[in-house]
Amino acid sequence: xxxxxxxxxxxxxxxxxxxxxxxxxxxxxxxxxxxxxxxxxxxxxxxxxxxxxxxxxxxxxxxxxxxxxxxxxxxxxxxxxxxxxxxxxxxxxxxxxxxxxxxxxxxxxxxxxxxxxxxxxxxxxxxxxxxxxxxxxxxxxxxxxxxxxxxxxxxxxxxxxxxxxxxxxxxxxxxxxxxxxxxxxxxxxxxxxxxxxxxxxxxxxxxxxxxxxxxxxxxxxxxxxxxxxxxxxxxxxxxxxxxxxxxxxxxxxxxxxxxxxxxxxxxxxxxxxxxxxxxxxxxxxxxxxxxxxxxxxxxxxxxxxxxxxxxxxxxxxxxxxxxxxxxxxxxxxxxxxxxxxxxxxxxxxxxxxxxxxxxx
Amino acid sequence: xxxxxxxxxxxxxxxxxxxxxxxxxxxxxxxxxxxxxxxxxxxxxxxxxxxxxxxxxxxxxxxxxxxxxxxxxxxxxxxxxxxxxxxxxxxxxxxxxxxxxxxxxxxxxxxxxxxxxxxxxxxxxxxxxxxxxxxxxxxxxxxxxxxxxxxxxxxxxxxxxxxxxxxxxxxxxxxxxxxxxxxxxxxxxxxxxxxxxxxxxxxxxxxxxxxxxxxxxxxxxxxxxxxxxxxxxxxxxxxxxxxxxxxxxxxxxxxxxxxxxxxxxxxxxxxxxxxxxxxxxxxxxxxxxxxxxxxxxxxxxxxxxxxxxxxxxxxxxxxxxxxxxxxxxxxxxxxxxxxxxxxxxxxxxxxxxxxxxxxxxxxxxxxxxxxxxxxxxxxxxxxxxxxxxxxxxxxxxxxxxxxxxxxxxxxxxxxxxxxxxxxxxxxxxxxxxxxxxxxxxxxxxxxxxxxxxxxxxxxxxxxxxxxxxxxxxxxxxxxxxxxxxxxxxxxxxxxxxxxxxxx
Numbered sequence: 072x073x074x075x076x077x078x079x080x081x082x083x084x085x086x087x088x089x090x091x092x093x094x095x096x097x098x099x100x101x102x103x104x105x106x107x108x109x110x111x112x113x114x115x116x117x118x119x120x121x122x123x124x125x126x127x128x129x130x131x132x133x134x135x136x137x138x139x140x141x142x143x144x145x146x147x148x149x150x151x152x153x154x155x156x157x158x159x160x161x162x163x164x165x166x167x168x169x170x171x172x173x174x175x176x177x178x179x180x181x182x183x184x185x186x187x188x189x190x191x192x193x194x195x196x197x198x199x200x201x202x203x204x205x206x207x208x209x210x211x212x213x214x215x216x217x218x219x220x221x222x223x224x225x226x227x228x229x230x231x232x233x234x235x236x237x238x239x240x241x242x243x244x245x246x247x248x249x250x251x252x253x254x255x256x257x258x259x260x261x262x263x264x265x266x267x268x269x270x271x272x273x274x275x276x277x278x279x280x281x282x283x284x285x286x287x288x289x290x291x292x293x294x295x296x297x298x299x300x301x302x303x304x305x306x307x308x309x310x311x312x313x314x315x316x317x318x319x320x321x322x323x324x325x326x327x328x329x330x331x332x333x334x335x336x337x338x339x340x341x342x343x344x345x346x347x348x349x350x351x352x353x354x355x356x357x358x359x360x361x362x363x364x365x366x367x368x369x370x371x372x373x374x375x376x377x378x379x380x381x382x383x384x385x386x387x388x389x390x391x392x393x394x395x396x397x398x399x400x401x402x403x404x405x406x407x408x409x410x411x412x413x414x415x416x417x418x419x420x421x422x423x424x425x426x427x428x429x430x431x
Numbered sequence: 432x433x434x435x436x437x438x439x440x441x442x443x444x445x446x447x448x449x450x451x452x453x454x455x456x457x458x459x460x461x462x463x464x465x466x467x468x469x470x471x472x473x474x475x476x477x478x479x480x481x482x483x484x485x486x487x488x489x490x491x492x493x494x495x496x497x498x499x500x501x502x503x504x505x506x507x508x509x510x511x512x513x514x515x516x517x518x519x520x521x522x523x524x525x526x527x528x529x530x531x532x533x534x535x536x537x538x539x540x541x542x543x544x545x546x547x548x549x550x551x552x553x554x555x556x557x558x559x560x561x562x563x564x565x566x567x568x569x570x571x572x573x574x575x576x577x578x579x580x581x582x583x584x585x586x587x588x589x590x591x592x593x594x595x596x597x598x599x600x601x602x603x604x605x606x607x608x609x610x611x612x613x614x615x616x617x618x619x620x621x622x623x624x625x626x627x628x629x630x631x632x633x634x635x636x637x638x639x640x641x642x643x644x645x646x647x648x649x650x651x652x653x654x655x656x657x658x659x660x661x662x663x664x665x666x667x668x669x670x671x672x673x674x675x676x677x678x679x680x681x682x683x684x685x686x687x688x689x690x691x692x693x694x695x696x697x698x699x700x701x702x703x704x705x706x707x708x709x710x711x712x713x714x715x716x717x718x719x720x721x722x723x724x725x726x727x728x729x730x731x732x733x734x735x736x737x738x739x740x741x742x743x744x745x746x747x748x749x750x751x752x753x754x755x756x757x758x759x760x761x762x763x764x765x766x767x768x769x770x771x772x773x774x775x776x777x778x779x780x781x782x783x784x785x786x787x788x789x790x791x792x793x794x795x796x797x798x799x800x801x802x803x804x805x806x807x808x809x810x811x812x813x814x815x816x817x818x819x820x821x822x823x824x825x826x827x828x829x830x831x832x833x834x835x836x837x838x839x840x841x842x843x844x845x846x847x848x849x850x851x852x853x854x855x856x857x858x859x860x861x862x863x864x865x866x867x868x869x870x871x872x873x874x875x876x877x878x879x880x881x882x883x884x885x886x887x888x889x890x891x892x893x894x895x896x897x898x899x900x901x902x903x904x905x906x907x908x909x910x911x912x913x914x915x916x917x918x919x920x921x922x923x924x925x926x927x928x929x930x931x932x933x934x
Contacts, residue, residue: 278805279802279803279805280797280801280802280803280804280805280806281802283786283790283794283797284797284798284802286783286785286786287783287786287790287794290783290784290785290786291779291782291783291784293779293780294774294779294780294781294782294783295783295794296742296761296762297742297762297772297774297780297781298762298783298794298795298798298848299762299763299765299766299795299798299799299852300763300794300798301761301763301798358785359785
């Protein structure tokens with residue numbers, strides 16, 4: 072029995088998800104002791120309500136971005152334009168839906184400029200096309216990913232403001248608000264979007280050869296090409312997909328606040344997305360990746376943010392607190408750091424250092 | 432004291448790197464007004480000798496004399512101050528700076544504490560005029576051809592110090608006209624009493640310009656010879672390390688029976704070329720034939736393979752497979768047409784190091800069938816186990832990461848990857864390099880048995896005896912041109928070497 076537990080434990084500690092899960096666990100543990108009612112879930116108006124649900128709901132856009140970003144990073148790339156694409160997606164959807172109050176047959180009704188599905192489809196199409204633009208620059212023109220996506224990072228917010236004509240567009244149309252604030256089976260609708268995207272992506276990368284090709288390209292693009300993989304096609308697709316994910320995230324954010332703000336929607340969120348991938352145990356050097364890890368990473372980040380607000384940390388130092396926590400987590404995840412620290416600790420206690428560090 | 436005066440003299444030079452004796456008791460002598468070629472195959476120790484002479488690497492033992500005085504260069508900069516300058520294969524100047532800036536970078540003439548541009552441009556102009564190079568020195572360097580850039584690099588080197596000039600493969604990216612220009616310059620400098628050490632892979636160039644040749648092999652000095660007294664065949668033999676007389680063809684045992692001339696053509700290549708890497712060539716390969724590509728390193732063997740396989744997109748000529756003209760734009764196309772290419776650079780172009788042995792094996796087949804048709808995990812396991820057994824790959828299991836395998840076993844995994852695609856033509860580029868003798872023989876046997884089943888094989892190897900043993904016909908390359916085909920009785924090492932040397 073003990074042996075069995077031992078072997079399960081060993082398998083867990085050697086798994087890639089061990090440290091991301093541990094980080095999430097510690098953040099939640101902290102909340103269990105220090106944040107009031109963190110784990111309390113109530114039923115209100117037919118849906119679940121509580122801090123954890125709130126964390127999940129707020130993490131939805133970040134999780135979507137992290138899914139797209141994981142694939143991009145796995146190809147040894149990076150996409151820093153997702154924040155701007157969020158702004159563009161929101162701007163397109165909001166300006167297409169509009170939502171003026173009009174009197175139809177004497178009744179006050181909300182009407183849309185174009186049908187909502189068309190607006191949503193257009194917004195997603197635009198960001199996917201922008202993702203393709205990134206992919207084109209990187210896979211065909213050969214521009215470095217960070218430079219290529221920097222173009223949209225800078226220009227994207229300009230495009231978003233052009234679409235909204237410099238205004239913050241408010242959307243009154245109720246059905247649109249459902250995307251970011253609605254509930255199904257008592258759970259936030261945005262979680263179902265995440266679940267669907269995750270499910271499809273996970274299936275695509277693990278039940279087809281897509282995942283292996285992406286990893287192979289990230290590890291050695293030249294050798295992959297020599298083995299007959301159409302390297303540029305897959306790199307192109309990864310960026311296009313990242314654009315689609317950003318578009319979805321943009322719709323959720325826009326719908327959640329019922330407005331499109333070209334300047335501030337999704338500001339700096341690309342950095343959180345990259346961090347989520349990294350906290351999920353994925354190497355920014357590309358290659359092997361774990362989608363689940365990235366989702367956990369996104370949850371860790373959102374939990375930290377929510378915790379900081381819940382604790383009432385003064386707003387001027389929230390970023391400092393957040394960064395300290397992130398630094399600690401990153402250090403703990405670094406095998407080198409653990410080796411240095413734990414071998415010293417083990418030496419002091421007279422335990423053979425190497426062996427212990429390896430186990431940890 | 433010798434009657435001859437030596438400008439540069441190196442005695443008993445030894446240099447070891449972990450696990451390798453790169454230079455063992457090597458002697459080298461350079462007279463003023465001499466162009467001295469340093470020859471040897473890859474890994475012979477040429478670059479190590481140059482690194483030691485120019486202070487890049489410290490030497491373990493031995494003495495270097497310059498002008499009769501013992502010197503110990505500590506860095507390339509120090510060597511330059513002493514009078515030894517080097518121009519490398521890749522021009523390492525700043526392309527976006529002006530010619531004059533490049534010549535004087537780091538030692539700009541100053542006037543009242545700021546750069547004296549006029550003086551700098553004037554002196555640059557003068558300097559280049561001495562080399563009969565009349566170009567505008569205020570233009571950015573990148574405006575000029577690689578040959579001119581190369582000469583600017585030489586001008587810079589000469590201005591800093593002008594006793595010994597080392598040219599490390601300066602001609603590899605130049606065309607014939609540019610090479611001639613460079614040679615003109617070298618002869619001019621030679622007349623001025625400079626000693627020039629010239630490293631190149633091109634045999635023709637050695638005979639065109641050099642006075643003396645020093646040959647290294649496996650870190651040992653083979654000898655120094657007057658160029659006029661050393662026939663090409665001898666040079667090649669000394670580089671490869673095979674004496675002509677008394678050479679025993681002990682290898683015939685493995686060789687296939689003379690292939691029936693069943694001209695069952697599989698691949699037909701006409702005028703295929705890629706500018707800058709291989710001159711247009713014709714090639715025919717029959718079914719079940721092992722065609723050896725021989726030639727010195729850099730002669731274009733690999734380039735032939737790369738062009739056929741679509742890695743370098745051909746800019747002329749056509750390929751027909753089984754009578755049908757095909758377009759091969761990239762490796763994926765080539766694989767669809769039943770081709771497979773096992774690169775000589777196992778690490779950078781072969782293995783995917785962080786993927787498992789299983790994934791590395793199925794990669795090409797999976798790419799061939801497309802990502803949608805995922806080979807079921809169970810089938811993958813069966814396949815990889817089968818090939819691990821078949822090729823005797825030493826691994827803890829299919830899930831072991833390939834980077835943890837030894838070189839020979841990695842090579843077998845790559846071989847398995849290609850065999851799995853059931854190729855009709857398998858191109859093997861140095862498949863036995865850097866692996867132990869046992870694995871070598873296994874791979875050679877495998878090649879022959881594959882050919883017996885009707886697979887065509889293109890076999891590229893630097894080891895001539897291996898090529899002779901495995902090939903049923905040979906194509907010879909020199910200086911990126913296919914110069915001959917050899918078959919039948921002519922396929923013995925002496926004749927092949929003569930063909931490579933061009934006599």
